[in-house]
Amino acid sequence: MTHMTELEREGDINSSRQRVSWLEGLDDRSQALLQADEAVFVRQSLSTPCLNGIANAEGCYIWDLNHKRYLDFHGNSAHQVGYKNPDVLAAVKRQLEELPFIPRRYTADIAVKAARALINKTTSKDFKVLFTPSGSAAVGIALKAARKITGKHKVISMWESFHGAGLDTISVGGEYVFRKDMGPLLPGCIHAIPYNAYRNLFDSSCPEAVAKFCLDYIEYIIQNEGDIGAILLEPIRATDTHIPPQAYFQRLRQICDQNGILLIFDEIPTALGRSGAFFVHQHFAVEPDILVLGKGLGGGVIPQAAVLLKSKYDLAQDISLGHYTHEKPALGCAAICAAIDYIDNHQLVEQCRRHAAFVTECAGRLYDTYEWIGDCRIAGLLISFELVKDRTTKEKYNDLAEKILYNCLKQGLSFKLTGGNCITWHPPLIVTTEQLAFAFHVLEEAIKHNRP
Incomplete structure (x- = not known):
């Protein structure tokens, strides 16, 4: 490449x-x-x-x-x-006065409320949450969770993708400007060529043909590589708005289920309504096993990200997946609740x-x-x-x-x-x-x- x-x-x-x-x-x-x-x-x-x-x-x-x-x-x-959304600012100011920081090992109503607000926006309402201080950290947690859950360390992601600037996230990302001069990266990261790279090879009126070509290649990787624990991708690529057809995601979900692979969607820049659905994947009638959120999650005020994990995969109680100082971020949680309420109340x-x-x-x-x-x-x-x-x-x-x-x-x-x-x-x-x-x-x- x-x-x-x-x-x-x-x-x-x-x-x-x-x-x-x-x-x-x-x-x-x-x-x-x-x-x-x-x-x-x-x-x-x-x-x-x-x-x-x-x-x-x-x-x-x-x-x-x-x-x-x-x-x-x-x-x-x-x-x-x-x-400067007034509702978000007011919520954060109230939280500053009432409880600005929740020490790790403790919880508070605002943290539970924020997690529940995100879960209630999913289609199945069958997720659990872990908050992180950045989108890059959230992707790292998703990769760790996939290893723990599946016992397999390899992950398929896409060339040209962006998932954060940490050493782990540039390993799965595909942007040269972030990988340049970094030397050895995280092992087990396998890159596939994304949907948009093939679209000019086919009749533009037939995106399903592009989807089939891409997914056949991903299946080929799975069959010949082995030990794949996760597939990570942006359901709609944020940087230049590439939109695969629903058939792509329907079959991708099937491929993951048939091979014991977790499907991870990075919706950090695209979720919270900007695609015309609260979560991007809701356009495609599939749910990921792990969903990663960030950016607008903090209402444009607080740096905030989150990992949503299907409830059945809540299996890491014997290790520390994140162990963040701001694991239950009071201000971030207040901003999350205010942002979601504002989106809902103003339709x-x-x-x-x-x-x-x-x-x-x-x-x-x-x-x-x-x-x-x-x-x-x-x-x-x-x-x-x-x-x-x-x-x-x-x-x-x-x-x-x-x-x-x-x-x-x-x-x-x-x-x-x-x-x-x-x-x-x-x-x-x-x-x-x-x-x-x-x-x-x-x-x-x-x-x-x-x-x-």
Whole structure:
């Protein structure tokens, strides 16, 4: 498997000519802040130098140091209920005053309430919960649980996937920018080529053929490798919104059951309603054995993640799977409860589905008008526009994508690039039709401005 080029990675890069030009255009105060940031924080790809400084974030917007407002369709996929959500802030403030910390070996009503709230959102309501301080840690716990439950240490995951930046999670992840120069990784990690890698080999009107091809290959790995304990994947790939058909997951579930393999779904950036269902896998009428959550789980306020494990697999009482200082996180649990209540009380999942219809209509018009849009992939408010030089060859148009990004930023719309040529939008669930219309207007003007 050849690694991705410099522009084909998890997010937009910060060492390109376009980024340098953007940074040079910032005012002295903003540039001074970025320099101060680089002086005290460890530099890393995708993060250093930062894009800009911000002074405020509220609702669907962020403001820079000069009070310029940006409609934020990035949000690190953590702002489902918007920035500074008043209900989440109020819940966290109450918890701070009542009980800010629960020492390990003890519990409290708020922890039980948060776990139960998540369980009640599942289809079967037959899960148990372990909270973790980060999504990467949650994936690590899922891998440990799979080893303990099955007695098998090998795991199949996908190339190009992202599951966190820890040494264990980059072992199962497939992004070169995270694995580069790391030397030996976790043993037993086997990578399959994901659904999206094959789609150009088949008639696009027949995704079931792609699904069959991919799953035949996974079965081949299982039959010839042996000792597979788990299959880990994102049911909808967050970074560029690839959506396998329901048949893919139906058969994948069957393959796991027939071979004693646990199915682990990483829904860290995609759950909590943004796909048009509370959990992504609910679109496909299957349940995983282990579900991993994070990002928006903390209401855009508290770093919070969780592992949901089928009740019958609660079999690790003789070992410590996590043993975290914040194993029952009081503030995180308050944020979880408030975020779920807010989503329910404001019917944001239903609203997301209505917005998806509007987005699909707008995206279709762009696709019909501009030949450089090779594909539009939409699941709820998980949205990607793939830019190509030619729709037949599917050659990526990375340079155009970058130009569009910075043109949109100048006009007050923030989002991310992925894979070099995919414009990816993850709007908050609280977004309005007017804000979506504004985003499409800005995107179309950027396309017109930068057309070849």
